[in-house]
Amino acid sequence: MSETGIGATVLRREDRRFISGRGNYVDDVNRPGQVYAHFVRSPHAHADVKSIDTTAAAAADGVVAVLTGADVAADGLGGLPVGWGITSQDGSPMIEPPWPIIAQDRVRYVGEAVAVVIAATRNQAKDAAELVAVDYNPLPAIISTQDSIKDGVPQVWDDAKHNICFDWGFGDADATNDAFAKASHVTTVDLVNQRLIPNAIEPRSSVADFDSSTGEMTLWCTSQGPHAVRLLLGAFVLQQPEHKFRVVSPDVGGGFGSKIYPYAEYATCCWAARRLGVPVKWTAERSESFLTDAHGRDHITKAELALDGDGRFLGLRVSTIANMGAYLSAFAPLIPTYLYATLFAGQYTTPAIFAEVKAVFTNTTPVDAYRGAGRPEATFMLERLIDAAAKEVGVDPVDIRRRNFIAPEAFPYQTPVALLYDSGNYGAALDKALELSDYAGFEARRKASEAAGKLRGIGISTPIEATGAAPSAIAGQLGARAGLYESAEIRFNATGNVTVFSGSHSHGQGHATSFAQVVSDKLGVPYENIEIVEGDTGRVQMGMGTFGSRSLSVGGSAIVKASEKIIEKGKKIAAHLLEASVDDIEFSGGNFAVKGTDKSVNIAEVAFTAYVPHNYPHFTGDPEADKNALEPGLDEQAFFDPLNFNFPYGAYVCEVEVDPDTGVTEVARFTAIDDVGNVINPMIVHGQIQGGVVQGIGQALLENGVYDQGSGQLLSGSYMDYTMPRADNVPNIDSDLTITPCPMNPLGVKGCGEMGTIGSPPAVINAIIDALSGYGVRHLDMPATPQRVWSAIREARPAA
Amino acid sequence: MYNFEYTKASSAGAAAEALKADEDAKVVAGGMTLIPTLKQRLAQPSTLIDLNGVDDLRGITVTGDTVTIGAMTTHDTVARSAEVAKAIPALAHLAGLIGDPAVRNRGTIGGSISNNDPAADYPGALVGLGATVKTTKREIAADDFFVDLFETALEEDEIVTEVSFPVPEAAWYMKFPNPASRYAIVGVFVAKAKDGVRVAVTGAGPCVFRVPEMEQALSSSWSPDAVADIKVSDDGLNSDIHASAEYRAHLVTVMAKRAVAGAK
Numbered sequence A: 001m002s003e004t005g006i007g008a009t010v011l012r013r014e015d016r017r018f019i020s021g022r023g024n025y026v027d028d029v030n031r032p033g034q035v036y037a038h039f040v041r042s043p044h045a046h047a048d049v050k051s052i053d054t055t056a057a058a059a060a061d062g063v064v065a066v067l068t069g070a071d072v073a074a075d076g077l078g079g080l081p082v083g084w085g086i087t088s089q090d091g092s093p094m095i096e097p098p099w100p101i102i103a104q105d106r107v108r109y110v111g112e113a114v115a116v117v118i119a120a121t122r123n124q125a126k127d128a129a130e131l132v133a134v135d136y137n138p139l140p141a142i143i144s145t146q147d148s149i150k151d152g153v154p155q156v157w158d159d160a161k162h163n164i165c166f167d168w169g170f171g172d173a174d175a176t177n178d179a180f181a182k183a184s185h186v187t188t189v190d191l192v193n194q195r196l197i198p199n200a201i202e203p204r205s206s207v208a209d210f211d212s213s214t215g216e217m218t219l220w221c222t223s224q225g226p227h228a229v230r231l232l233l234g235a236f237v238l239q240q241p242e243h244k245f246r247v248v249s250p251d252v253g254g255g256f257g258s259k260i261y262p263y264a265e266y267a268t269c270c271w272a273a274r275r276l277g278v279p280v281k282w283t284a285e286r287s288e289s290f291l292t293d294a295h296g297r298d299h300i301t302k303a304e305l306a307l308d309g310d311g312r313f314l315g316l317r318v319s320t321i322a323n324m325g326a327y328l329s330a331f332a333p334l335i336p337t338y339l340y341a342t343l344f345a346g347q348y349t350t351p352a353i354f355a356e357v358k359a360v361f362t363n364t365t366p367v368d369a370y371r372g373a374g375r376p377e378a379t380f381m382l383e384r385l386i387d388a389a390a391k392e393v394g395v396d397p398v399d400i401r402r403r404n405f406i407a408p409e410a411f412p413y414q415t416p417v418a419l420l421y422d423s424g425n426y427g428a429a430l431d432k433a434l435e436l437s438d439y440a441g442f443e444a445r446r447k448a449s450e451a452a453g454k455l456r457g458i459g460i461s462t463p464i465e466a467t468g469a470a471p472s473a474i475a476g477q478l479g480a481r482a483g484l485y486e487s488a489e490i491r492f493n494a495t496g497n498v499t500v501f502s503g504s505h506s507h508g509q510g511h512a513t514s515f516a517q518v519v520s521d522k523l524g525v526p527y528e529n530i531e532i533v534e535g536d537t538g539r540v541q542m543g544m545g546t547f548g549s550r551s552l553s554v555g556g557s558a559i560v561k562a563s564e565k566i567i568e569k570g571k572k573i574a575a576h577l578l579e580a581s582v583d584d585i586e587f588s589g590g591n592f593a594v595k596g597t598d599k600s601v602n603i604a605e606v607a608f609t610a611y612v613p614h615n616y617p618h619f620t621g622d623p624e625a626d627k628n629a630l631e632p633g634l635d636e637q638a639f640f641d642p643l644n645f646n647f648p649y650g651a652y653v654c655e656v657e658v659d660p661d662t663g664v665t666e667v668a669r670f671t672a673i674d675d676v677g678n679v680i681n682p683m684i685v686h687g688q689i690q691g692g693v694v695q696g697i698g699q700a701l702l703e704n705g706v707y708d709q710g711s712g713q714l715l716s717g718s719y720m721d722y723t724m725p726r727a728d729n730v731p732n733i734d735s736d737l738t739i740t741p742c743p744m745n746p747l748g749v750k751g752c753g754e755m756g757t758i759g760s761p762p763a764v765i766n767a768i769i770d771a772l773s774g775y776g777v778r779h780l781d782m783p784a785t786p787q788r789v790w791s792a793i794r795e796a797r798p799a800a
Numbered sequence B: 001m002y003n004f005e006y007t008k009a010s011s012a013g014a015a016a017e018a019l020k021a022d023e024d025a026k027v028v029a030g031g032m033t034l035i036p037t038l039k040q041r042l043a044q045p046s047t048l049i050d051l052n053g054v055d056d057l058r059g060i061t062v063t064g065d066t067v068t069i070g071a072m073t074t075h076d077t078v079a080r081s082a083e084v085a086k087a088i089p090a091l092a093h094l095a096g097l098i099g100d101p102a103v104r105n106r107g108t109i110g111g112s113i114s115n116n117d118p119a120a121d122y123p124g125a126l127v128g129l130g131a132t133v134k135t136t137k138r139e140i141a142a143d144d145f146f147v148d149l150f151e152t153a154l155e156e157d158e159i160v161t162e163v164s165f166p167v168p169e170a171a172w173y174m175k176f177p178n179p180a181s182r183y184a185i186v187g188v189f190v191a192k193a194k195d196g197v198r199v200a201v202t203g204a205g206p207c208v209f210r211v212p213e214m215e216q217a218l219s220s221s222w223s224p225d226a227v228a229d230i231k232v233s234d235d236g237l238n239s240d241i242h243a244s245a246e247y248r249a250h251l252v253t254v255m256a257k258r259a260v261a262g263a264k
């Protein structure tokens, strides 16, 4: 292993720029003559918009235009598209309501835009926005996920009876019912997976510039995948042809899923720029981020596990209501379906599984993928349910998992919920987690805590997830309206250095470092001679973007494929230079050598020759001679479409200390063992896992998107009330890896970006339940805030 | 924010005069509350009168039995003051629990008490120690200074110049922070002084309040057990997504117990 190749801990090259304040974010982009957009947003969760009077605003200082939904309609713009279709159990398609970029006639959640003011300065736009007079007729709103399907509640969409977008079934209902019929024990858990608000550190932003002389639109926007934004906004909303539409996402300051989607504000900037002939800029304020970034999670679930007399799982039956919010965000239907129920086998051999998911509309901000997206919800359900079952049947939580693990020799393993697991050794990861966490020493630590008046508990979870989306053909069968490959181009320059263009787009993951390590390793080019380019449809050929922990396994594999093409062509050039047969050329460590000789040529020289082809296998026009001819240049493209998802897994152990007087929970220890296949840069992998664990602890203990149930106002709409995890909320996280190479891609890698977020919440809650076991507490909903824990203790222990 | 005029005050008196002359003017101290309020367009002052240049509003003086802190003294200065830590450790401890380092480096004691946020920490110390607030017009006992939610005894054109704290025999402050904002959900300040015991509670109600039952119990026996069974009524206490009135009432007892246990 070289110091900068695959497997090496290389400091992230992008960090110098970020740490020294030289990151280049969308809000840093300024165009000559640009004006600013400010949105007038609904203060009502549900209301008819009777009229909008823009006269005063239009006459205010600096105002260029005030545009409303009526202007959107008049200009014939399309609505925001949905990228995944789901079919209900009765065969009917999901309800797909129109989502205009500015509301027309009715608003359906607090924060929905009803008008946009465009002015010379931000402050002028804001001043004028206060002058836009909107006459609302407020309507009753439905906020609660639980109540949304009840009779007589307000309806968000006329077409969606009982507010149901789709009612989806998955798995084998009959086999599952049979399993329950012969079970010796059934454990049931009712749980809530609360709404989360993503909170990327960089707020969303866009700048649009339209050149009327060429018809070209350039949009700078905060995006995890600018090609997808170009396709979706261009084709569906703006009718801006792809070849005249460039989308650039420079540095992106975090996304966690929330920057996947083609947002209305981006489209509005483009439309306004085209209409007004000036560049238009918008940057969200933090309150707008809270109200309008796609939210995450928000499920209510009843889960039942059937067990035999030995604690073996016979069947799993799950029924979930998933809140979509007021409109269907781009990938919203996918999250509580194929990214959720397909994970229900977990690491276990449960033979029969059936899931029912009702997706519902409510008068709340739309919900979509948020770090983990469906898989944290699946894992929380399963790992809580298993712990509850273990308690009920009197088996140790470690033993019950071991009894049901898929054996290492059973791979590839077909689960009853569609997925074919690639590889794994679940028992080994658990062994390592128990050892690293000193599971055996817990009792002594519990006693020490008890002596200090604290309740100590230990909890485990053994999560699995599916990353590296996806085989396009399978995704298509399941409702995807796009392909899910990734693309790469490796361009040698004449001087031997390399520019790599990737369709992935880092929003914090360190691609510029890891990808350069891969290329350096594969092509033997010094690491510092490799530049990674992402995030610009004008430079990168094509891309699907970064989400679902796919960049390395899919985008990285495309890079490997492109490097193989480089080597293949390089061999031909080298053979010519070395006067040998192509079949005799071997490539290794950056050198092309003639087998069994000391004759060799470096790839830099080959590149030079390719671009300065004085001595070259040129085309001559003679078909026979031209069989060995070559085009100049050393520049290869590849697309990689995986054969399967890949399945990282882990074993997590959490220890908490609860203060019974206040209900405060402190995470005392946290151990995360993950298997993400081969590792390119261990430091980055550990960073991803630890960051993910912190985010999961955030969900377990702190974060909660709370609406007032009557008015639909977001009560946790600022950092005064929305609790982000901070450094003092988490212990040092002990993370380590087991390595089981993935057979599904040339790098042998699996995704690592979401594991921590997926695996940690149930470990934390299981630990709290364990700490409170003396009080007979069976379940706690997230976030386990001090008040919730205190109430649980008090309810279990009636006042003396 | 809306546009406003900006002036620098030369003295507290001049600032008070300016307030008198323009009822829409406001003084700005650390700006930690005022500036966010302006950014959210929740206030529209005509003029901001900046107190930051008024040096004699800044500083800490400790004489035998009194600690006097100038209105423009930052939380960080109080938290790090060796003199305060020696005379009234609970006060330095409290200042160090306010917000985060950035907030403590800008926020001032004068701004904090004039604002009288129900979840602010300093009101607990002022009432708990029986402090006196000195203004450009008069001296006001802490018990009379804090009137109600965001309301003080200050008149429109009156400026806090300093706060004097009598040095107690023992005191401590226990804060149960709001997990998100880190302001106090409940903060209990206990002090034992020559003229009696005080127990002041901030965060729990609309305004800082004392708990006479606890004060009596602690006067007879200065020990955590003395307050362990004393519950405040949850009637009228704050309730929000983080803590119900009932939970706050419970925390008052727990924090009081711990404050007594920690008193120095």
Ligand SMILES: Cc1cc2nc3c(=O)[nH]c(=O)nc-3n(C[C@H](O)[C@H](O)[C@H](O)COP(=O)(O)OP(=O)(O)OC[C@H]3O[C@@H](n4cnc5c(N)ncnc54)[C@H](O)[C@@H]3O)c2cc1C
Residues within 6 Å of the ligand: B026, B027, B028, B029, B030, B031, B032, B033, B034, B035, B051, B071, B072, B075, B097, B098, B099, B100, B103, B106, B107, B108, B109, B110, B111, B112, B114, B115, B119, B120, B121, B122, B154, B158, B159, B160, B161, B181, B182, B183, B184
């Ligand atoms: C992120 C954050 C966290 C915080 N956490 C806490 C916390 O945990 N506990 C806590 O107690 N506080 C907290 N605060 C508040 C902070 O402590 C400041 O003390 C408080 O914001 C006011 O002080 P200031 O000097 O910034 O006043 P300013 O914001 O400048 O002024 C506040 C108000 O007081 C008036 N005013 C200022 N000085 C005087 C004066 N001398 N006489 C009369 N009127 C005056 C102003 O006109 C204004 O109306 C927090 C603030 C922030 C931003």
